[in-house]
Amino acid sequence: xxxxxxxxxxxxxxxxxxxxxxxxxxxxxxxxxxxxxxxxxxxxxxxxxxxxxxxxxxxxxxxxxxxxxxxxxxxxxxxxxxxxxxxxxxxxxxxxxxxx
Numbered sequence: 001x002x003x004x005x006x007x008x009x010x011x012x013x014x015x016x017x018x019x020x021x022x023x024x025x026x027x028x029x030x031x032x033x034x035x036x037x038x039x040x041x042x043x044x045x046x047x048x049x050x051x052x053x054x055x056x057x058x059x060x061x062x063x064x065x066x067x068x069x070x071x072x073x074x075x076x077x078x079x080x081x082x083x084x085x086x087x088x089x090x091x092x093x094x095x096x097x098x099x100x
Contacts, residue, residue, distance in 0.1 A: 035072050
């Protein structure tokens with residue numbers, strides 16, 4: 001049990017150390033955020049279907065996730081110098097001022 005506690009403490013340390021870099025990367029590339037949300041939906045659908053008694057092979061889910069990560073890596077490489085700007089975002093010049 002001591003090894004498990006040490007592993008959790010080390011994992012939390014890594015997460016705290018790298019959280020800033022990951023957060024800035026996701027902030028620069030909102031498509032990665034959308035991909036992560038899509039993964040959460042995909043996993044949620046898998047859990048719901050498993051709970052309903054249907055079986056979806058894990059290989060299909062893993063392949064879909066790996067394929068979409070590959071496509072996203074290609075997209076990031078092709079758009080290397082120009083980050084995506086969202087309409088109406090806080091840093092967008094087209095965003096209307098906040099009205100109280």
